[in-house]
Amino acid sequence: MTSTTATTASTGSVIDRVETFLVAPRWLFVRIETSDGLVGWGEATCEGRSETVRTAVEQLAEVILGGDPERIEDHWAVMTKGSFYRGGPILGSAVSGIDQALWDIKGKRYAAPVHQLLGGAVRDRVRVYGWVGGDEPNEVRDHIAEQVAAGLTAVKMNASGRMSPLGTVAEVDGVVARVAAAREVLGEHGDVAVDFHGRFSLAGARRVAPLLEPYRPLFLEEPVTPENSHLIAQFVQSTTTPVSTGERLYSRQEFLPVLHAGVAVVQPDLSHAGGITEVRKIAALAEAYDAALAPHCPLGPLALASSLQVAFATTNHLIQEQSIGIHYNRGADVLDYLVDTEPLEFVDGHIARLTGPGLGIEIDEAAVRAADKVGHAWRGPVWRHPDGAFAEW
Numbered sequence: 001m002t003s004t005t006a007t008t009a010s011t012g013s014v015i016d017r018v019e020t021f022l023v024a025p026r027w028l029f030v031r032i033e034t035s036d037g038l039v040g041w042g043e044a045t046c047e048g049r050s051e052t053v054r055t056a057v058e059q060l061a062e063v064i065l066g067g068d069p070e071r072i073e074d075h076w077a078v079m080t081k082g083s084f085y086r087g088g089p090i091l092g093s094a095v096s097g098i099d100q101a102l103w104d105i106k107g108k109r110y111a112a113p114v115h116q117l118l119g120g121a122v123r124d125r126v127r128v129y130g131w132v133g134g135d136e137p138n139e140v141r142d143h144i145a146e147q148v149a150a151g152l153t154a155v156k157m158n159a160s161g162r163m164s165p166l167g168t169v170a171e172v173d174g175v176v177a178r179v180a181a182a183r184e185v186l187g188e189h190g191d192v193a194v195d196f197h198g199r200f201s202l203a204g205a206r207r208v209a210p211l212l213e214p215y216r217p218l219f220l221e222e223p224v225t226p227e228n229s230h231l232i233a234q235f236v237q238s239t240t241t242p243v244s245t246g247e248r249l250y251s252r253q254e255f256l257p258v259l260h261a262g263v264a265v266v267q268p269d270l271s272h273a274g275g276i277t278e279v280r281k282i283a284a285l286a287e288a289y290d291a292a293l294a295p296h297c298p299l300g301p302l303a304l305a306s307s308l309q310v311a312f313a314t315t316n317h318l319i320q321e322q323s324i325g326i327h328y329n330r331g332a333d334v335l336d337y338l339v340d341t342e343p344l345e346f347v348d349g350h351i352a353r354l355t356g357p358g359l360g361i362e363i364d365e366a367a368v369r370a371a372d373k374v375g376h377a378w379r380g381p382v383w384r385h386p387d388g389a390f391a392e393w
Contacts (some may be wrong), residue, residue, distance in 0.1 A: 013038070013109075015069050018098070020054045024331035026378030027300040027361075028053055030097035032105060034069050041102035041363050043271045043302035044097025046089050048380045056094035064098065070109070072102045076277045085343035092250040093271050100306045100359065101274025114359060115312035118280065125350035126311040128320045129154035129193065131298065133327060135161065137181035144185045144192075150384070153191060153349030154191040154218065154319060159208065160199060162383050162391045167204040176211050183215040191218040191319075193244075198225040199392045200306035202234060209239035218319070219244040219265050219294075227391065228240035229254075247296035251278065252285050259289040265318060269296040271303040272312035276310055283314045292318035298326055301334050304344065305359040312353055320351070328378075332371065339364050 017033040028050040030042040035163040060079050067075060079095045080086060090154050107114045115121055128235045130147045131156045134140035140157065159175050167175075182192040194217045195203055205223040212220070219242040223235045227250040236243045244265035249255050250273045255266055266286045268279045293316055295307040304322050311317040324334045324344075335341040339362040343354050354360030383391035 008287075011316060012036070013069060014066050015064050017064065018057065018065065018121045020057050020097075021074050021368050021372040021377040022050060022054065023300075023337065023368055024374065024376050025329045025333075026050065026376055028057075028093075028097065029300070029302060029337075029368055030057055030101050031365075031368075032069070032098065032101040034105060038069070038105050038108055038323055040069075040101035040103065040106075040108065040358065041100075041302050042097040042100030042275070043306070044093045045271050045299050045303065046093035047299075048378060049093075050273065052090055053097075057097060059285050060094050060098060062357055069102055069105050072106065073100065073275060075099075075102065078276065081275065087250060089248070089250060091142050094275055096271045096273065096275035096278075099277050100302060102269065103276050103306070103309070106359035107360075111357050113312075113354050113356060114306075114309035115354070116277065118309070118313035121312045121318075122315050122355055123312060123353070125347070126317070126320050127154065127158055128152065128346065129191070130322060130324065131155070131326050132157050132182075134178065136176050140178045140181045141185050144182055148185070148190070151346035151349060152324070153189070154193070154322065155182065155186070156193040156195055156221070158195050158199075159196045159220075162385065163199040163204060164385070165201050167200070167202060167207055172208055172211070175208055179212050179215045179217065186386055193218040194223040196223045197323070197392070198222050198248075200224070202228070202231045206238040209235065209241060213241055217241050221245065221267065222247065223339075226254075229258050229261075232258055232263065232387075236262040244294065246282075247272070247321055250274065252281050255282050255285060259286060259291055263291060263298065265292045265294050267294050267296045267321075269299075269303070270306040270310065271297075271299055276306055278309055280314070283310065285315060287316045292316050296319045297318060297321045298323040298328065299314045299337055300377060301344065301361055302363070304334065305354065305361045308351060308354055309359060322351075330378075337364050337367050337371070 013034045013036040016035040020029040021029040027045045132143040221244045242264035246267035
């Protein structure tokens with residue numbers, strides 16, 4: 001199908017085919033092929049809602065098929081603004097997957113990694129961190145030791161599990177004990193970020209934050225839910241620890257209030273917040289507020305590669321999340337869909353600059369097509385407080 005609204009191709013090549021693949025453990029990949037045979041890959045995963053995003057990608061394909069694959073900015077504008085109702089994680093994730101795939105195609109056409117097309121490299125390697133769990137301090141110690149053995153110098157952990165509105169004495173003491181255990185293992189040269197995950201009330205988060213300051217967290221993440229971003233300034237003012245947020249914000253406009261409130265680190269997700277095109281602009285906005293970029297990425301290889309391409313070309317990039325071996329990855333892991341895993345290997349807590357064309361990784365298409373035949377229906381958990389009321393996950 002060719003769209004009558006698509007941009008005219010200047011190279012003779014047009015977008016000829018858009019496909020989606022639901023692959024284990026919880027990811028949605030997008031494949032775009034041009035009329036002259038170039039193929040680009042992107043990731044449109046929206047955890048727990050990827051089937052819905054798949055439909056959104058199919059609808060967006062109507063406005064890009066037949067268009068020039070090089071006119072990425074124009075396609076992005078039409079996809080995000082061409083409908084009266086805009087924004088949100090479903091549309092944002094669909095746009096993100098398509099956007100990544102178009103950048104992958106453009107890099108392959110010019111035999112250059114995407115970061116070269118974004119202005120060139122500003123660093124030779126990107127520091128990465130992994131997620132660690134553990135309900136008890138001893139478990140935290142063991143899990144962090146495993147990450148250090150795998151070559152990482154930084155980790156992130158949840159501050160708590162299910163959290164009471166104001167935090168009981170036991171809950172608060174448990175948060176402090178686990179962070180203390182993390183600092184003990186990491187020493188003075190490693191870093192631990194602490195994710196509040198929107199599970200705390202503002203009052204509960206403000207109670208805990210000062211107690212964590214002696215352990216020097218890298219940052220405290222998402223102290224309030226995104227719909228309560230208007231409260232985050234009060235949290236920022238309650239602690240000397242840098243504050244981060246943004247995995248559930250999807251545009252520059254949504255990041256502006258939290259930057260104005262004083263967050264030190266923004267965490268847009270390359271598979272939710274409009275892809276490479278929008279996250280670059282979010283990073284530039286953050287730079288004007290002296291804030292750093294640390295993209296959210298507990299996802300698959302394409303989201304990670306896209307994040308890294310932005311990192312290599314962005315001066316205010318701080319650190320990159322990655323999910324190799326994370327507990328969510330049941331049935332497949334980040335590296336399982338790659339022809340060659342070497343580009344994403346850790347060296348001294350970093351990933352070296354990607355040099356391959358496009359996103360810099362090669363997808364095993366046969367493995368992806370086979371996985372899509374099985375598919376997935378991943379859902380996040382629904383938590384309850386002891387009295388039966390809904391609890392934030």
